[in-house]
Amino acid sequence: MAPRFQGIDFYDGDSLLSEEERAVRDTVRDWVEDELMPVIAEHYLEGKFPRELVPRMAELGFFGANLPEEYGCAGLNNVAYGLIMQELERGDSGVRSFASVQGALVMYPIYAFGSEEQKKRYLPALASGELIGCFGLTEPDYGSNPGGMITVARETADGWVLNGAKMWITNGSTAQLAIVWAKTGPIEDVSSIRGFIVPTDAKGFTAKDQKGKLSLRASDTSELVLEDVHVGKDALLPRSGGIKSPLMCLTQARYGIAWGAIGAAMACYDEAVSYAKNRVMFGKPIGAFQIQQVRLAEMLTEITKAQLLCLQLGRLKDRGTVTPQQVSLAKRNNVDMATECAREARRLLGANGILAEYQAMRHLANLESVYTYEGTHDVHSLILGQEITGLSAFG
Amino acid sequence: MKIAVCIKRVPDSETRVKVANDGRSLDEAGVKFILNPYDEFAVEEALRRKEAAGAGEVAVIAVGTAASQETIRTALAMGADRGVLLQADAVPADGLAVARALAAELQDGGYDLILCGKMAIDDQSYQVGPMLAERLGLPCVTAVTTLSLEGGKGVAEREIEGGVEVVEFPLPAVVTADKGLNEPRYPALKGIMAAKKKPLAVKPFDGGTVGVAVTGMGLPAERQEGRIVGEGAAAVPELVRLLREEAKVL
Ligand SMILES: Cc1cc2nc3c(=O)[nH]c(=O)nc-3n(C[C@H](O)[C@H](O)[C@H](O)COP(=O)(O)OP(=O)(O)OC[C@H]3O[C@@H](n4cnc5c(N)ncnc54)[C@H](O)[C@@H]3O)c2cc1C
Numbered sequence: 001m002a003p004r005f006q007g008i009d010f011y012d013g014d015s016l017l018s019e020e021e022r023a024v025r026d027t028v029r030d031w032v033e034d035e036l037m038p039v040i041a042e043h044y045l046e047g048k049f050p051r052e053l054v055p056r057m058a059e060l061g062f063f064g065a066n067l068p069e070e071y072g073c074a075g076l077n078n079v080a081y082g083l084i085m086q087e088l089e090r091g092d093s094g095v096r097s098f099a100s101v102q103g104a105l106v107m108y109p110i111y112a113f114g115s116e117e118q119k120k121r122y123l124p125a126l127a128s129g130e131l132i133g134c135f136g137l138t139e140p141d142y143g144s145n146p147g148g149m150i151t152v153a154r155e156t157a158d159g160w161v162l163n164g165a166k167m168w169i170t171n172g173s174t175a176q177l178a179i180v181w182a183k184t185g186p187i188e189d190v191s192s193i194r195g196f197i198v199p200t201d202a203k204g205f206t207a208k209d210q211k212g213k214l215s216l217r218a219s220d221t222s223e224l225v226l227e228d229v230h231v232g233k234d235a236l237l238p239r240s241g242g243i244k245s246p247l248m249c250l251t252q253a254r255y256g257i258a259w260g261a262i263g264a265a266m267a268c269y270d271e272a273v274s275y276a277k278n279r280v281m282f283g284k285p286i287g288a289f290q291i292q293q294v295r296l297a298e299m300l301t302e303i304t305k306a307q308l309l310c311l312q313l314g315r316l317k318d319r320g321t322v323t324p325q326q327v328s329l330a331k332r333n334n335v336d337m338a339t340e341c342a343r344e345a346r347r348l349l350g351a352n353g354i355l356a357e358y359q360a361m362r363h364l365a366n367l368e369s370v371y372t373y374e375g376t377h378d379v380h381s382l383i384l385g386q387e388i389t390g391l392s393a394f395g
Numbered sequence: 396m397k398i399a400v401c402i403k404r405v406p407d408s409e410t411r412v413k414v415a416n417d418g419r420s421l422d423e424a425g426v427k428f429i430l431n432p433y434d435e436f437a438v439e440e441a442l443r444r445k446e447a448a449g450a451g452e453v454a455v456i457a458v459g460t461a462a463s464q465e466t467i468r469t470a471l472a473m474g475a476d477r478g479v480l481l482q483a484d485a486v487p488a489d490g491l492a493v494a495r496a497l498a499a500e501l502q503d504g505g506y507d508l509i510l511c512g513k514m515a516i517d518d519q520s521y522q523v524g525p526m527l528a529e530r531l532g533l534p535c536v537t538a539v540t541t542l543s544l545e546g547g548k549g550v551a552e553r554e555i556e557g558g559v560e561v562v563e564f565p566l567p568a569v570v571t572a573d574k575g576l577n578e579p580r581y582p583a584l585k586g587i588m589a590a591k592k593k594p595l596a597v598k599p600f601d602g603g604t605v606g607v608a609v610t611g612m613g614l615p616a617e618r619q620e621g622r623i624v625g626e627g628a629a630a631v632p633e634l635v636r637l638l639r640e641e642a643k644v645l
Pocket of ligand 1: 101135136137138142143144145167168169170171216221369372373374375376377378379382393394395
């Protein structure tokens with residue numbers, strides 16, 4: 001049996017964490033080792049989200065863990081929250097995606113833009129896993145440019161009617177409620193975008209599983225269609241307004257992804273080190289050859305840099321001074337770094353590296369999605385480019 | 396149900412142990428410390444008893460350095476109600492000194508049950524539970540894998556060579572936990588936050604005269620590398636010869 005995952009900590013980063021941050025990390029790490037690792041490869045191959053794990057994740061407090069206790073959440077700081085994402089993604093990006101969506105893209109907007117009544121009604125149920133949510137922003141023709149969306153919400157006497165389609169929606173077929181972003185004014189008016197809490201059993205709402213994915217196979221990705229979906233007045237998130245609102249949610253999720261990517265990279269590095277020490281070729285462990293040592297040295301270097309980057313990012317977020325551009329830099333760097341680690345680990349493992357029995361190729365395939373969602377790598381380059389030069393290169 | 400659990404901070408079983416420069420203690424640099432796994436069974440059992448009874452208190456008591464507060468908070472995060480640290484510069488190697496200090500702390504506490512791990516994985520002395528029972532004048536059942544309590548008495552199962560032994564005893568009693576007693580819970584994230592607010596008393600350790608001292612510590616000799624003598628049936632004669640002549644096990 002493989003030894004339990006011990007984390008990768010070359011710079012004694014543990015000494016920069018508080019006792020409770022480490023305790024949180026260890027709980028998630030143990031859970032991943034004991035309950036996720038034994039089943040993940042099988043779910044991945046079957047293309048199935050391990051939904052049966054949701055109650056335990058909820059019970060341990062993994063959902064919306066940085067939101068306040070009064071709404072049934074754990075009330076952790078953002079570093080502890082980041083460590084949860086790191087450990088979950090050490091297991092699988094799909095499972096981390098589930099937690100990211102539930103916490104940062106469903107619970108967070110209700111917390112940030114919802115009425116007190118909406119918060120009391122939904123947040124405890126989402127924290128306890130009783131309710132599962134999804135976040136519908138992307139559309140078939142509007143990916144990197146969500147402001148162009150054509151989903152609309154029209155006000156009626158007793159509420160709203162929504163029409164449109166959303167693509168690539170994580171948890172879309174699993175969720176009982178969807179946070180749907182729609183324009184309440186003319187199609188050109190980006191400032192009229194508002195968020196709605198839409199029950200997925202509403203008449204006119206359909207979700208269809210996205211078939212044929214070669215990445216994030218242990219995650220539910222679906223297309224949502226809204227055809228004259230009637231919702232009450234209380235479905236509107238009253239304090240949402242403009243494209244800025246969904247982007248604020250994305251900043252929360254991207255923050256977690258920056259941490260999550262470290263987890264995937266650590267898993268691949270850990271696997272590569274152990275393989276390099278044990279696989280004998282030309283009479284020596286392959287780890288004794290310089291080429292493989294360079295691979296491992298690069299991985300460890302990049303992981304260590306990413307860890308320190310995220311830790312400081314988390315401290316800035318806890319201080320309340322973090323900027324979306326700082327989050328972009330970390331998402332861009334860390335996901336790219338993790339993808340490279342996964343690719344190099346896969347190669348180091350030779351033929352075994354293509355098997356689901358090992359982790360590297362699963363992580364590599366997953367990370368290609370993570371590289372694309374929540375702002376593609378390119379989009380984050382443009383965000384940084386604009387920050388640096390003051391010139392927008394988007395449109 | 397008022398239950399006390401004695402717990403110890405120990406190096407993680409997956410730690411690579413190094414001996415410190417003094418030649419008789421552990422080099423703690425880079426070592427991860429955990430709640431002794433057998434004590435974890437004891438804490439879990441206490442929490443289940445309290446939950447089943449619907450009321451009561453679980454107190455955890457440790458003898459250790461200031462760092463043991465973290466270990467106590469792990470138990471508090473699992474759900475224990477309060478902690479006591481009997482703080483020492485180092486945990487004495489003498490189990491009797493530890494048992495004396497624990498007994499002094501526990502004797503007037505009015506506990507219905509005192510739980511310990513059957514041993515600590517670091518020094519593996521198996522001493523503290525039985526000695527504590529002796530100091531308190533209570534019955535002691537060691538290495539328990541099943542426990543039931545009813546009407547002021549307990550019934551426990553212990554694994555013995557080739558079978559199971561069932562014993563009965565009056566409460567209060569000292570019971571030491573073995574692997575298999577239960578599956579300990581992970582500290583939930585809310586529990587970790589709540590632990591910070593639970594009472595943790597720190598008192599000086601007083602174990603009386605210490606009768607045992609560690610004078611040396613060493614690592615076991617490194618194992619020789621394995622050798623492949625051949626493959627299939629053809630290798631058998633050579634293997635048998637080596638087992639007989641070199642390993643001398645046949
Ligand atoms: C598995 C998965 C899960 C997802 N989950 C969700 C979800 O839960 N909710 C949700 O709303 N969305 C979700 N998405 C959608 C995701 O956010 C989008 O795929 C992403 O924003 C990119 O949009 P697109 O795929 O339409 O690519 P496009 O925007 O069409 O981009 C195609 C390529 O063009 C590049 N490009 C685009 N614009 C520019 C530019 N201005 N300059 C230079 N290059 C540019 C991109 O970088 C990319 O390489 C998910 C996606 C995936 C793959």
